[in-house]
Amino acid sequence: MNLESLDGRLLFAIPKKGRLHDKCLELLAGANIQFRKHDRLDVCLVLNHPIALVFLPASDIPSFVGKGNVDLGITGHDVILEANMQEHVTEALRLGFGKCALQVQVPENSAFKKAEDLAGKRVVTSFEVIAGEYFGKIDQGLGLEGDKRTQIEYVGGSVEAACALGLADGIVDLVESGDTMRAAGLHAIATVLQTEAVLIKSSTPKHANLTPLITRITQRIAGVIASNKFVLCQYNIPRASLAKCTAVTPGRRAPTISPLEESDWVAVSSMVEKSRAADVMDELVQAGAEDILILKLDNCRV
Ligand SMILES: Nc1ncnc2c1ncn2[C@@H]1O[C@H](COP(=O)(O)OP(=O)(O)OP(=O)(O)O)[C@@H](O)[C@H]1O
Numbered sequence: 001m002n003l004e005s006l007d008g009r010l011l012f013a014i015p016k017k018g019r020l021h022d023k024c025l026e027l028l029a030g031a032n033i034q035f036r037k038h039d040r041l042d043v044c045l046v047l048n049h050p051i052a053l054v055f056l057p058a059s060d061i062p063s064f065v066g067k068g069n070v071d072l073g074i075t076g077h078d079v080i081l082e083a084n085m086q087e088h089v090t091e092a093l094r095l096g097f098g099k100c101a102l103q104v105q106v107p108e109n110s111a112f113k114k115a116e117d118l119a120g121k122r123v124v125t126s127f128e129v130i131a132g133e134y135f136g137k138i139d140q141g142l143g144l145e146g147d148k149r150t151q152i153e154y155v156g157g158s159v160e161a162a163c164a165l166g167l168a169d170g171i172v173d174l175v176e177s178g179d180t181m182r183a184a185g186l187h188a189i190a191t192v193l194q195t196e197a198v199l200i201k202s203s204t205p206k207h208a209n210l211t212p213l214i215t216r217i218t219q220r221i222a223g224v225i226a227s228n229k230f231v232l233c234q235y236n237i238p239r240a241s242l243a244k245c246t247a248v249t250p251g252r253r254a255p256t257i258s259p260l261e262e263s264d265w266v267a268v269s270s271m272v273e274k275s276r277a278a279d280v281m282d283e284l285v286q287a288g289a290e291d292i293l294i295l296k297l298d299n300c301r302v
């Protein structure tokens, strides 16, 4: 592939590895963005749209998008703040995966009970900008200045080992299940922020002619996200009990109600959140509904 073949194409940055990579590939497949990637190449042309995918470290994506080198990207909300790019990128969509919390952690047996207890101590992290700002405010509140301020030290990985190695009194790191934290004998004493994966675009786009394609790709991805979040719930109900049931399944706009051949019965069809589907079915049974079906959505635009 020569670089001229990128001319006029929308450049879309995808994390090349790590926690977000596989989910991003699922999103691209759901949005029918087709490509064939060569193992050794981090740029590839999309076969069915004027788009090129650029596979980059998640941590580099905010600045590439913010500076307008690429037009669209997927990364973590935390990564945007760490790159100090929040003014330069617009979060077009929250993607509902890569959800975790950036937390202040200390050894389980430590005397530090809250973040303020670590003020003036040694904190190791891969998020030196966010942690620096967080402890900077605490230091300021406590009037700590000069070499009395909290020492934030950067490490590129294995942050959870820092306390056991004697490098730190506490750490700031991501927690999802908490398995890594517990395995390292640590517990959380404060949450700095909650994060999830986001679709971002430049706040000052360089290529105005790409706006319609950015909008179309954003809508497609929003559809894939919604189809993962919602299911379609269908059931039959005597007309007399309809109001009770539609209170349980109000739908996004309104439920669809169709007559049945049996005159005092109707069929209802409504989108419900997947995570609530079992509770909704219990409540519908209680309200007199029959023949309740939950149907998976392959894709949608809502
Ligand atoms: N355990 C997790 N659960 C959910 N999301 C996570 C988790 N760990 C990281 N993330 C999200 O994925 C982003 C990238 O983290 P990841 O650990 O995959 O980094 P990476 O790009 O592989 O870099 P490296 O492997 O060099 O640390 C994080 O900034 C965060 O938004």
Ligand SMILES: O=P(O)(O)OC[C@H]1O[C@H](OP(=O)(O)OP(=O)(O)O)[C@H](O)[C@@H]1O
Residues within 6 Å of the ligand: 018, 019, 157, 158, 160, 173, 174, 175, 176, 177, 178, 179, 180, 181
């Ligand atoms: O709470 P948990 O479910 O255990 O997840 C938290 C861990 O996940 C991330 O690391 P990852 O496993 O992606 O590897 P990394 O250290 O190479 O970034 C993060 O840095 C934590 O170490």
